[in-house]
Amino acid sequence: MLPELGEFALILALLLSALQAFFGIAGPALGRARWQDSVVPAVAGQFVMVLTAVGCLVASFVNNDFSVQYVAENSNSALPLFYRVAALWGAHEGSLLLWIFLLACWTLAVAIGVARLRQAFAVRVLGVLGVVSFGFLLFTLATSNPFLRLDPAAPDGRDLNPLLQDPALAAHPPILYTGYVGFAVAFAFACAAMLEGKLDETWARLTRPWASAAWAFLTCGIALGSWWAYYDLGWGGYWFWDPVENASFMPWLVGTALIHSLAATEKRGLFKSWTLLLAILAFSMSLLGTFLVRSGVLVSVHSFAADPTRGIFILIFLIVMIGGAFSLYAWRAPALRSKAGFEIVSRESFLLFNNILLVVAAATVLGGTLAPLISDALHLGTLSVGPQYFGPMFLVSMLPLLALVSVGLHAKWKRGGVVEARRPILITLGVGVVVGLAVFVGAFADAGWLTPVGIALGVWLILSSLIDPLDRLRRGLSLSRAVLGMTVAHIGLGVFAIAVTSVQSFTHERDIALAIGESAPVGGYQFRFDKLESVDGPNYDGVGAQISVLREGALVAVLHPEKRHYFVQGSVMTEASIAVKPTRNILVALGEDLGAGRWSIRAQIRPLINYVWIAALIMAIGGVLALSDRRYRTARVAAERAAAGGGSAAGTAVGEQGA
Amino acid sequence: MNRYFVPLGSFVLLAIVLAIGIRHSPDKGLIQSPLIGKPAPSFALPDLTAPGREVQASQFSGRWYVFNVWGTWCAECRAEHPALVAIAKSGVIPLVGLDWKDDDGDARRWLSELGDPYVEVAADRDGRAAIDWGVYGAPETFLVNDRGVIVHKQIGAMTAEIWQRDFLPLLPRRAGS
Amino acid sequence: MNPRRGLSLLLAVLCGLVVGSGARAIDPAELPDPTMQARYEELIHEFRCMQCQNEALADSPVSLAGDLRREIRELLLAGKSDAQIRDFLVARYGEFILFRPRFSLRNAWLWLGPGLLLAFGAWVGWRVLRERESLLASDPDSLEDEVPRP
Numbered sequence: 001m002l003p004e005l006g007e008f009a010l011i012l013a014l015l016l017s018a019l020q021a022f023f024g025i026a027g028p029a030l031g032r033a034r035w036q037d038s039v040v041p042a043v044a045g046q047f048v049m050v051l052t053a054v055g056c057l058v059a060s061f062v063n064n065d066f067s068v069q070y071v072a073e074n075s076n077s078a079l080p081l082f083y084r085v086a087a088l089w090g091a092h093e094g095s096l097l098l099w100i101f102l103l104a105c106w107t108l109a110v111a112i113g114v115a116r117l118r119q120a121f122a123v124r125v126l127g128v129l130g131v132v133s134f135g136f137l138l139f140t141l142a143t144s145n146p147f148l149r150l151d152p153a154a155p156d157g158r159d160l161n162p163l164l165q166d167p168a169l170a171a172h173p174p175i176l177y178t179g180y181v182g183f184a185v186a187f188a189f190a191c192a193a194m195l196e197g198k199l200d201e202t203w204a205r206l207t208r209p210w211a212s213a214a215w216a217f218l219t220c221g222i223a224l225g226s227w228w229a230y231y232d233l234g235w236g237g238y239w240f241w242d243p244v245e246n247a248s249f250m251p252w253l254v255g256t257a258l259i260h261s262l263a264a265t266e267k268r269g270l271f272k273s274w275t276l277l278l279a280i281l282a283f284s285m286s287l288l289g290t291f292l293v294r295s296g297v298l299v300s301v302h303s304f305a306a307d308p309t310r311g312i313f314i315l316i317f318l319i320v321m322i323g324g325a326f327s328l329y330a331w332r333a334p335a336l337r338s339k340a341g342f343e344i345v346s347r348e349s350f351l352l353f354n355n356i357l358l359v360v361a362a363a364t365v366l367g368g369t370l371a372p373l374i375s376d377a378l379h380l381g382t383l384s385v386g387p388q389y390f391g392p393m394f395l396v397s398m399l400p401l402l403a404l405v406s407v408g409l410h411a412k413w414k415r416g417g418v419v420e421a422r423r424p425i426l427i428t429l430g431v432g433v434v435v436g437l438a439v440f441v442g443a444f445a446d447a448g449w450l451t452p453v454g455i456a457l458g459v460w461l462i463l464s465s466l467i468d469p470l471d472r473l474r475r476g477l478s479l480s481r482a483v484l485g486m487t488v489a490h491i492g493l494g495v496f497a498i499a500v501t502s503v504q505s506f507t508h509e510r511d512i513a514l515a516i517g518e519s520a521p522v523g524g525y526q527f528r529f530d531k532l533e534s535v536d537g538p539n540y541d542g543v544g545a546q547i548s549v550l551r552e553g554a555l556v557a558v559l560h561p562e563k564r565h566y567f568v569q570g571s572v573m574t575e576a577s578i579a580v581k582p583t584r585n586i587l588v589a590l591g592e593d594l595g596a597g598r599w600s601i602r603a604q605i606r607p608l609i610n611y612v613w614i615a616a617l618i619m620a621i622g623g624v625l626a627l628s629d630r631r632y633r634t635a636r637v638a639a640e641r642a643a644a645g646g647g648s649a650a651g652t653a654v655g656e657q658g659a
Numbered sequence: 660m661n662r663y664f665v666p667l668g669s670f671v672l673l674a675i676v677l678a679i680g681i682r683h684s685p686d687k688g689l690i691q692s693p694l695i696g697k698p699a700p701s702f703a704l705p706d707l708t709a710p711g712r713e714v715q716a717s718q719f720s721g722r723w724y725v726f727n728v729w730g731t732w733c734a735e736c737r738a739e740h741p742a743l744v745a746i747a748k749s750g751v752i753p754l755v756g757l758d759w760k761d762d763d764g765d766a767r768r769w770l771s772e773l774g775d776p777y778v779e780v781a782a783d784r785d786g787r788a789a790i791d792w793g794v795y796g797a798p799e800t801f802l803v804n805d806r807g808v809i810v811h812k813q814i815g816a817m818t819a820e821i822w823q824r825d826f827l828p829l830l831p832r833r834a835g836s
Numbered sequence: 837m838n839p840r841r842g843l844s845l846l847l848a849v850l851c852g853l854v855v856g857s858g859a860r861a862i863d864p865a866e867l868p869d870p871t872m873q874a875r876y877e878e879l880i881h882e883f884r885c886m887q888c889q890n891e892a893l894a895d896s897p898v899s900l901a902g903d904l905r906r907e908i909r910e911l912l913l914a915g916k917s918d919a920q921i922r923d924f925l926v927a928r929y930g931e932f933i934l935f936r937p938r939f940s941l942r943n944a945w946l947w948l949g950p951g952l953l954l955a956f957g958a959w960v961g962w963r964v965l966r967e968r969e970s971l972l973a974s975d976p977d978s979l980e981d982e983v984p985r986p
Contacts, residue, residue: 281666284670295684297677298680308681315678318674319674323667326670329663329666330664330667333663341970341974342972344969352961352965356960357957359957360950363950364949364950364953370673371943373676373679375942376679377676380942381691381942382690383943384932384933384934384935384937385937385946386882386936387881388881393947393950509877511862511863511864512864589862591863594864690886690932693927693931694927760899790904793929795887796886
């Protein structure tokens with residue numbers, strides 16, 4: 001009964017989204033007030049229907065209803081309750097439903113947040129979001145229905161992939177998708193502006209918090225995925241430039257450019273067409289990612305079970321949404337050029353190059369990810385691309401960018417003033433260089449030239465971020481949340497640069513064969529194999545080892561890696577054991593029984609790796625701080641008043657603090 | 660004006676690439692072999708069926724032959740076996756088998772149960788010969804001509820249809836011993 | 837089912853089970869010479885496992901990967917250079933086995949692309965800067981802020 005109810009709810013949601021789309025776009029275009037008034041109820045209705053559908057599927061999982069094919073494929077009666085719920089997004093169909101649900105949540109949030117001002121604009125935004133919802137709902141119902149029944153019902157389920165039976169990985173898709181889907185909002189704002197034919201500073205001020213929110217979620221989602229890969233996959237890697245990873249990274253790069261471009265549009269009405277383009281691009285990258293992951297065109301460790309039919313469907317959807325948006329862009333963007341000017345060296349110019357470099361970086365990642373496809377399509381043979389390509393090529397645009405940020409933070413709007421700021425710039429640069437060289441010289445052989453460069457750039461960036469806020473505090477000015485958020489986020493980026501440089505340069509890793517009682521040296525530590533014992537879990541059993549880690553005779557850590565055998569799927573999983581120290585992580589993973597009492601063991605020491613993810617968290621916090629700035633609430637109030645007054649909203653309000 | 664069409668234009672190109680990608684996607688796991696048109700690797704491996712004897716590439720010089728890589732652990736190999744037996748029965752060309760990373764006893768049992776289409780079977784216990792032939796997934800079947808050059812490679816199970824369509828047309832009128 | 841599809845499906849399933857199970861290649865075989873060991877570790881990360889196609893030889897647990905790692909060790913011990921080892925594997929498996937494509941006319945676009953894009957972007961940026969600078973003269977509103985704001 002419940003699955004049928006869920007399916008029915010999805011069908012209703014599909015109809016409601018069609019109404020939402022139609023009334024949202026045609027209503028303002030044709031000036032039909034009643035149509036425009038129906039949009040928000042349609043949004044609310046769609047949300048309720050989608051929520052119902054999700055509830056039905058969750059209930060099917062919780063109740064172990066193995067007559068539902070999706071439940072039978074992804075769950076098991078021995079699966080703990082938490083994972084039975086998380087299994088909802090364990091495979092393609094359910095994860096699509098998650099997409100749709102999060103889109104409904106964002107749409108509802110937009111309806112609540114924006115509906116009271118410039119009604120025609122708000123309704124257009126919701127209309128565009130309705131088109132996106134419609135597409136995904138149609139795709140789900142047509143090709144990926146999670147409510148299909150099995151007849152006869154399966155006696156028990158195939159169990160959730162053991163890899164997914166982990167709290168971080170359970171949380172990863174919802175948070176990641178919230179970010180992915182969130183860029184649909186900025187996309188909708190852009191389309192609404194293009195449909196209206198009008199784009200001003202108020203638009204930018206309205207859009208910016210939504211874009212920042214999506215960006216913050218995406219940052220956390222990517223970091224969570226990377227962190228999980230490190231501690232759960234058992235080999236200590238954290239980023240592989242796999243197509244699916246790249247599919248999440250490209251929207252992040254474009255999203256970063258977007259939130260910065262919005263700053264220039266908000267402040268000076270500049271880069272309007274850039275901002276529009278970036279808003280379209282960010283969501284396009286999200287959609288492209290969905291396509292790459294589910295269509296089977298690319299080989300990936302992560303991709304869902306591929307199906308060319310699904311691929312065709314998504315491709316058509318892509319063509320409609322992205323092609324449509326880019327057509328709107330070609331039509332409307334030429335009229336939006338502003339007349340504002342700025343000096344060659346000014347905040348605006350740094351933001352311009354920020355845009356350019358981030359787009360080049362995203363294009364680089366896209367090119368590398370699609371290289372096999374492109375090469376094949378042009379009959380240039382089979383091409384393959386991996387980390388040894390992405391790493392260096394990504395740095396081509398990223399290293400200049402890091403340097404530009406450190407200088408650009410000192411630049412003023414319109415007239416630059418960078419020359420006046422040359423003392424703090426050079427001092428911070430000098431400190432960075434000194435630290436970089438000190439690490440390089442003082443530490444470890446085989447650090448390449450990138451090591452001091454990466455550390456110098458990171459240190460320079462952190463110090464540069466602090467100059468302006470400290471200066472303001474010194475002069476007795478308060479720090480607005482926007483400034484604080486910006487500072488925090490840039491510091492996060494600097495920490496990230498230092499952490500990644502450290503990990504890439506100074507990791508020690510060795511696979512060793514040990515018998516009980518034996519020990520071997522790795523990276524300045526001794527790893528001693530103490531004992532082996534059996535382990536038992538709710539749906540697995542296996543063996544666990546105890547490994548002691550010593551440094552100069554003193555015990556540093558005791559680690560317990562395991563090899564688990566999951567009953568239902570019969571798969572064997574390596575659970576690495578990690579000792580987290582302030583400056584480094586020590587990871588041990590259990591390999592194979594080599595016979596004669598010896599086991600293969602991987603020992604890995606990674607300095608500063610935790611700061612990779614801490615840095616991402618810092619960046620996300622910066623984003624959240626920035627979007628909670630008072631002026632966005634003020635902007636809404638001001639826009640509401642202006643809308644009530646009947647005229648179009650004013651641009652920069654006079655006398656506003658921290659503009 | 661025209662620069663505003665760049666995004667749309669680029670996207671159209673991208674969509675074309677993606678569409679082609681979808682069309683080719685079922686084959687994406689299958690990699691073209693660089694050995695086509697090159698001399699077949701030489702080998703000297705233990706004979707599976709006659710312990711103490713060796714199977715050598717030189718035994719087949721001057722003759723066309725089919726080189727089939729298989730293993731008892733491979734489900735697709737089992738599926739293609741009847742087709743191989745049929746090809747052997749037709750007497751058109753000798754089949755040489757490479758038993759890849761397998762247990763000799765299992766392999767001999769398999770051949771006696773399912774039929775032995777091979778004139779010779781070489782046992783590649785450590786996988787070195789397979790690497791020389793660029794094998795990455797069983798079953799794989801090569802067609803070698805009388806000058807010792809690999810002219811075709813089939814990745815995946817052999818069927819009568821594939822034999823008719825891809826292999827037979829390449830054979831000269833009189834191939835075989 | 838089309839046999840070609842069948843094989844790629846089989847490979848995918850096999851690899852999915854193996855990879856999805858989180859097993860990784862923990863291969864303690866080592867070379868006596870530390871420099872050679874360092875070269876070995878670099879090399880096994882450069883080649884793609886042909887069965888589980890999105891993993892490096894270093895990480896893939898399938899037997900073919902183990903065989904290829906052994907092969908690389910033996911080639912190193914026989915005194916071959918890194919380039920010769922790459923040639924050895926490419927001769928048998930094609931360019932696809934390399935994670936870093938070797939520069940050739942056919943993939944020039946891939947290697948030159950980012951640099952060229954960067955140069956193009958810089959040129960576009962420079963032109964915009966010049967244009968905006970000339971607009972500055974006719975810019976009506978003036979921002980005399982002393983302090984840069986976000």
